[in-house]
Amino acid sequence: MPRPLNLIVLGTAGAGKSSLSSSFGKWIQENTGQSVAYINLDPGCDYVPFEPDFDIREYFTIERIMREEKLGPNGAMIRASERLKENVTQLSRRINEIEADVKMIDTPGQMEIFLFHGGREIAGLMSGTTLSLFLIDAQIAVKATGLTFAQLLGLSINLGLGVPTINVLNKIDLVKDELANIEQMLTDAEFSRKKIIDESRGVMIDLALGISKVLPELLPAARIAKVSAKTGEGMIELYDILHEVFCACGDLT
Ligand SMILES: Nc1nc2c(ncn2[C@@H]2O[C@H](COP(=O)(O)OP(=O)(O)OP(=O)(O)O)[C@@H](O)[C@H]2O)c(=O)[nH]1
Numbered sequence: 001m002p003r004p005l006n007l008i009v010l011g012t013a014g015a016g017k018s019s020l021s022s023s024f025g026k027w028i029q030e031n032t033g034q035s036v037a038y039i040n041l042d043p044g045c046d047y048v049p050f051e052p053d054f055d056i057r058e059y060f061t062i063e064r065i066m067r068e069e070k071l072g073p074n075g076a077m078i079r080a081s082e083r084l085k086e087n088v089t090q091l092s093r094r095i096n097e098i099e100a101d102v103k104m105i106d107t108p109g110q111m112e113i114f115l116f117h118g119g120r121e122i123a124g125l126m127s128g129t130t131l132s133l134f135l136i137d138a139q140i141a142v143k144a145t146g147l148t149f150a151q152l153l154g155l156s157i158n159l160g161l162g163v164p165t166i167n168v169l170n171k172i173d174l175v176k177d178e179l180a181n182i183e184q185m186l187t188d189a190e191f192s193r194k195k196i197i198d199e200s201r202g203v204m205i206d207l208a209l210g211i212s213k214v215l216p217e218l219l220p221a222a223r224i225a226k227v228s229a230k231t232g233e234g235m236i237e238l239y240d241i242l243h244e245v246f247c248a249c250g251d252l253t
C-alpha cells in the first residue's frame, strides 16, 4: 500500500478506540515491518496506551477549556472541535510532516461532535490514503437490534467523514459463546429478521426491520472484522480486510 496509510479509529464511547489504535499499530509494526506513528486527536483523555507522535492535548484539553470557559464536558468538546477546525491547516501540516508508513489516529468518544466539527476537514487534508475503522463493541452486537443500530451508525460515519469505512467488531473475547450467532446475523438476513422480531416490541420491530432491510443495499461490500484489542485475536483478518478495501477503492491519494 502506498504510504502513508491513515487509519482514523472511530467508535462509540468506550468501544476500544485507544486500545485498538495501540494494539493494531503494534501488530502492524511487528508483523509487517512497516513504521507506525500514533496520533491522538482526543483532547479529553487522561491517558492513552501508546506514545503519541502528535498529541492534540499539546494545544488544548477539555479540562482546561472547561475551567477557562466555564463549560460542561460536552460544551467543552464542541469548543475543542471548533478549535480543531479553526487550526486545521496547521494541525494537519504537523501530522503530515510525521514520517511513517501507517498513522493510527485515535479520536474522541463523543463521535458525533468530532464528525460534525472538524473531523471531515482534518481527514480531507491528510496526505496519503485515509480509511476509517468504525469500532462496534461486540457486547452490543449480541442483539440483532444492537447490531442493526451499530451498522447504521457505521454508515453515518461513512457519510460524515467522507472516507471508506471498515466496520470492526471489537472485544470478541467477551462474547465467545455468541460469536457464531453474530456471524449468522451478519450473513443471513432471514435469521437476523427473526431475531429482531423475537427481541423487539411494538413500534421498534417495524423500525428495526425497516432499517435491516435497507442495510444490505447501503453497506460497503467489505466483510466486518472481528477482533480483540485485548488478546490480539483477529488482527490478521483486519489487516486483510484493509487490503481488500484498499484494492476496491484503488489509489485514493
Ligand atoms: N475485554 C476487552 N476489553 C477491551 C477491549 N478493548 C478495549 N477494552 C477495554 O474497554 C475499556 C475502554 O477501552 P478504551 O480503549 O479506552 O476505549 P475508547 O473507545 O478509547 O474510550 P473513549 O476514548 O473513552 O471513548 C478499557 O477498560 C479497555 O481495557 C477488548 O478487545 N477486550
Ligand SMILES: [Mg+2]
Residues within 6 Å of the ligand: 017, 018, 019, 042, 045, 106, 107, 109
Ligand atoms: Mg480513547
